Amino acid sequence: MRLKDKVAVITGGARGIGKATAELFGKEGAKLILADFDQETGETTVGELKARGIPCVFVRTNVVDAASVAALFARTVEEFGRVDVLVNNAGITADGWLAKMSEDQWDRVIGVNLKGVFLCSQAAVKIMLEQGSGCILNAASVVGIYGNQGQTNYVATKAGVIGMTKGWAKELGPKGIRVNAVAPGFIMTDMMASVPEKVLKMMEEKTPLRRLGQAADIAEAYLFLAADSGSYVTGAVLSVDGGLVT
Numbered sequence: 001m002r003l004k005d006k007v008a009v010i011t012g013g014a015r016g017i018g019k020a021t022a023e024l025f026g027k028e029g030a031k032l033i034l035a036d037f038d039q040e041t042g043e044t045t046v047g048e049l050k051a052r053g054i055p056c057v058f059v060r061t062n063v064v065d066a067a068s069v070a071a072l073f074a075r076t077v078e079e080f081g082r083v084d085v086l087v088n089n090a091g092i093t094a095d096g097w098l099a100k101m102s103e104d105q106w107d108r109v110i111g112v113n114l115k116g117v118f119l120c121s122q123a124a125v126k127i128m129l130e131q132g133s134g135c136i137l138n139a140a141s142v143v144g145i146y147g148n149q150g151q152t153n154y155v156a157t158k159a160g161v162i163g164m165t166k167g168w169a170k171e172l173g174p175k176g177i178r179v180n181a182v183a184p185g186f187i188m189t190d191m192m193a194s195v196p197e198k199v200l201k202m203m204e205e206k207t208p209l210r211r212l213g214q215a216a217d218i219a220e221a222y223l224f225l226a227a228d229s230g231s232y233v234t235g236a237v238l239s240v241d242g243g244l245v246t
């Protein structure tokens with residue numbers, strides 16, 4: 001098992017890529033804390049994982065709220081005594097053309113995708129520094145590298161996450177903490193539910209591997225980076241996008 005007895009906190013772990021990552025990490029021996037805003041779905045997911053014998057706890061968390069994040073990591077230490085891996089996966093979209101995007105759309109996306117990553121990483125790092133080891137994995141996106149129309153707020157957060165990843169890798173590497181990002185292409189989760197069928201078809205045709213991604217494709221990348229296989233990798237942005245470039 002590639003993550004035997006490692007303690008992993010996965011934000012946004014109730015569904016989608018977070019859930020797929022929890023399933024794979026659990027199969028590889030990790031003990032899990034799933035932190036999500038959506039209590040009902042989160043508890044259902046935790047129930048499914050526990051039924052497979054995976055040690056797993058749901059903690060209702062709003063990553064934008066510092067007190068909620070502090071409570072998440074206090075509970076993690078209480079349950080499992082340490083934090084080996086943090087997956088900053090929680091993320092939202094609120095798309096709109098630049099001329100029409102409201103301040104509220106901007107603030108909400110910046111809040112979850114950027115401030116949330118900052119707050120969770122800061123809380124986790126305090127524990128990891130004491131341990132002298134740890135691994136932070138950030139959800140970036142292809143659009144944070146190449147840009148995308150109609151996603152000013154989202155693109156800003158994903159480019160920001162890439163910048164923080166590289167900065168933290170430099171700051172924390174000497175302390176035994178690795179920091180990496182995964183940049184997914186178009187992955188079929190609920191986040192993509194509002195994208196019209198016609199656009200999905202177009203995205204598929206633009207992708208050299210000629211298919212849209214699955215949540216499990218991204219989970220495999222997180223596993224590679226979290227396990228010993230990634231022990232000499234830090235500050236990297238791993239594109240998992242079927243070869244998509246725009």
Ligand SMILES: NC(=O)c1ccc[n+]([C@@H]2O[C@H](COP(=O)([O-])OP(=O)(O)OC[C@H]3O[C@@H](n4cnc5c(N)ncnc54)[C@H](O)[C@@H]3O)[C@@H](O)[C@H]2O)c1
Binds near residue numbers: 013018036037189
């Ligand atoms: N699906 C894609 O095509 C794609 C592409 C690139 C990057 N990503 C990134 O991957 C990550 C996961 O995406 P997904 O497709 O699985 O999304 P999803 O919408 O299926 O799941 C996101 C999860 O985050 C949770 N969440 C939202 N706001 C929260 C908050 N304030 N506090 C705690 N939890 C919160 C939601 O409840 C949900 O369970 C996101 O960061 C997303 O930006 C996804």
